[in-house]
Amino acid sequence: DAKTTQPNSMESNEEEPVHLPCNHSTISGTDYIHWYRQLPSQGPEYVIHGLTSNVNNRMASLAIAEDRKSSTLILHRATLRDAAVYYCILRDVAPAGNMLTFGGGTRLMVKP
């Protein structure tokens, strides 16, 4: 899987939007961009994924740059429950694309 770069940590205030950036300058044309998050003492959980177009679901939005070299996970209103480590992961279409290769992730802290 191609590599991703994320800030180590970010802070947000409760009920404010949060934009979590991810750089993936070596992304290939067939790599999907996945986001997972890991709450304290829990296993990771899926958040969202996309290929080229921006995506929305009940948890978050994913904004993908036109050149696909970066993306941003958007939490529209952060809650205390959103405090977690957020992982941006690229997955290719080869059979090995079954794997998730986790990078360092961004630790999001939410202040009340």
Next chain:
Amino acid sequence: DAMVIQNPRYQVTQFGKPVTLSCSQTLNHNVMYWYQQKSSQAPKLLFHYYDKDFNNEADTPDNFQSRRPNTSFCFLDIRSPGLGDAAMYLCATSRGGIAGLVAKNIQYFGAGTRLSVL
């Protein structure tokens, strides 16, 4: 309802004493994974089963073995645990599929088993 269940949540073993961690799933997924996560680190894939086919990561130590007796269950066996094997062990599942589609498949994780080695 939990879909990927790991037992126990906490496991204590002695140095060198074999230990088995278990994982079960209600999703009927054909792929099951085991990850190791050490303190303050990201999860690292140890191996996975695609149906009955076992796929080991190149750098997974021989001390770690796995069994998948049926679709629903998968076990992680640590033959001789060392102090460095103390970690959270995460089980995950996903649907398999042909190349080109699997990259979209979501992985579902259990809550993990935290292993301590005394």
